[in-house]
Every structure is written in structure tokens, then in C-alpha cells.
Amino acid sequence: MKVINLHQEEKELIQLAVDNNRQAQQQIYSKFSSKMLSICRMYVKDVQQAEDVMITAFMKAFTNLKNFQHNGSFEGWIRRIVVNECISFLRVNKKVSFIDDGFYKEETTVEDECELATDDIQLLIDNLPEGYKMVFNLYAIEGYKHKEIAEMLGINEGTSKSQLSHARKILQQQIKATNKFDYGTK
Template sequence: MKVIDLHQLQKEIIALALENNRQAQQKIYAQFAPKMLSVCRQYIKDLHQAEDIMITAFMKVFTNLKNFEHKGSFEGWIRRIMINECISWIRVQKKVSFLEDEYYQEGSFNNIESNFNVDDIQFLIDDLPDGYRMIFNLYAIEGFKHKEIAILLGINEGTSKSQLSHARKMLQGQISKLKNYENGTK
């Protein structure tokens, strides 16, 4: 039985893609596009727009492939490009504004068990105002710290915390309404 070193195989594919080998680029795209579309979809409500942004971001991936230093995850590197491209698009569209709110109240946000599927949760996240949604995604889904979010978005750390707190409250309210609706109460 022969053991294949997947890390080495990935390095070879990246090296070929660096030489503009279209088959290697296609392999990278085919491997990561489904996950990256999901990442873009977290930030961009419209699926077609999210797909356009993902394709633009993949062009940046291939253009900047020489900058990947094989330190850390290749997928993580691509993911970061996707997130930055989404944030850039949202900024250009002027679809996001952050209220400078240094005073936030850390609430207790209980895990709410429900029968909601991924599409239901995505629908609730999509319904958040753009600023709330962006910070919620960066913090809760991507795992960024408030300091990193503040630097990335050019806002105060307190603003990031406040926006997350507001997003969580809004999501909790939406989930409670849906649970009441499911239970037949209003």
C-alpha cells in the first residue's frame, strides 16, 4: 500500500498554478470553490453576487499565489482573501455603517436549541443589518478577535463588541419569534 503525501501534492499543484498551468488552477478552484462560496455567502445576501465576488477573489488568489509562504493552511489563506474581497465589496457599495458605541452590555446569550436548519439560520443572519452581520460573521463564524476586527474594519474595538452584542440580541429575538410561531403562539 502506497501512502500519498497530500501536503506535498498540494505544494506541487500550487507550484504548477504559479506557472499559470490552467489544469492546476482548475484543481485548486474545484477543490475550494464550494467552501469559499459558502464563506462569501455569509457576507453577501445575494447568491449570484456572492458567486461573482468569489470568482473575483479567486483571480486575486491566483495573482497573489507567489505570496503564499506555505506557512499555515492554504485553505485559510484563500479564505482570508475571500473575506477581504467581501468586505471591500460591501465598503464600495457603502452598505455598511457602524455606530461608534463604546458602551456595550455583555448579555448572557444562551444556546438556543431548535429544529432550525442551516438555511433557516442563514436567513436570520441575512436579515441582520450589514454591520451587525459582518461583525457577527467575523467573530462567531470566522473566529476573529475584536481587536482583529477593529483593525480589519477601521473601527474601535468597543464598536466591534457593541455591534456583536446588538447582532446577538437581534438574532435571539428573531429565534424567539420563530419558536413562538412554530409553537402556535404569537
């Protein structure tokens, strides 16, 4: 039995893609496109626009593939490009604004049971104002710290915290309203 080193196989595939091998690029695209589209969809409400952002991000990834150092995961490298492309798209289209209201409330968790499907949760997140949604996704989904978010978005760290606090408050209200509706306790 032959043992295949998956990391080496990925390295070779990346090198072929760097050399403009279209089949290697297609394999990379096929492997990661559905995940990356779901990431774009978290930031960009319209599916066609999310697809456009994803394709642009892949073009940037393929253009800069020679810069990938194989230090971290390749998927993480592409993911970062996708997230940055989403942020750029929203900025260029002026779909996001941040209000530095100085309001920041220490986060508390709500222990309400919630049985929402993933699509329902995505709809709730989609209904957030763009600034809230972007900070929420970067913090809660992508795992960035407020300092990193502030640097990425060109805002104050306190604004990042405030946007997250507002987003969570709105989401909690929407979930409570959904639960009341589902259980007939209007």
C-alpha cells in the first residue's frame, strides 16, 4: 500500500497552478469555491453579487499564488483573500457605514432555546445593517479580534466593539421574536 502525502500533493497542485496550468487552477477552484461562496454570502446579501465577489477573489488568489508561502493552510490563505474582497466590494459600493456612538455593552449570553435552520440564521444576519453584519461576521464567524477588525476596516477598536454589541442585541431580539412566533405566544 502506497501512502500519499496530501500536503505534498497540494503543494504540487499549487505549483502547477502558479505555472498557469488551467487544470490545476480548475481543481483548486472546484475544491474551494462552494466554501468561499458561502463566506461571500455571509457578507454580501445578493447571491449574484456574492458570486462576482468570489470570482474576483479567486482571480486575485491565482494572480498572487506565487506569494503563498505554505506556512499556514492554503484554505485559510484563500479565505483571507475572499474576506478582504468582500470588504472591498462593500466599501466601493458604499454599502457599509460605521457609527462611532461610543456605546459598548459587555456581552451577555442568552440561554433561550433556538431551533433555527442555517438559512434562517443567515436571513437574520442579512437583515443587520451592513456595518453591524461585517463586524459580526469578522468577529463571530472568522474569529478576528477587535483590534484586527479595526485595522482591516479603518475604524476605532471601540467602534468595532460597539458594532458587535448592536448586532448581537438585534439578533437576540429577532430570535426572541421568531421563537414567540413559532410557539404561538405573540
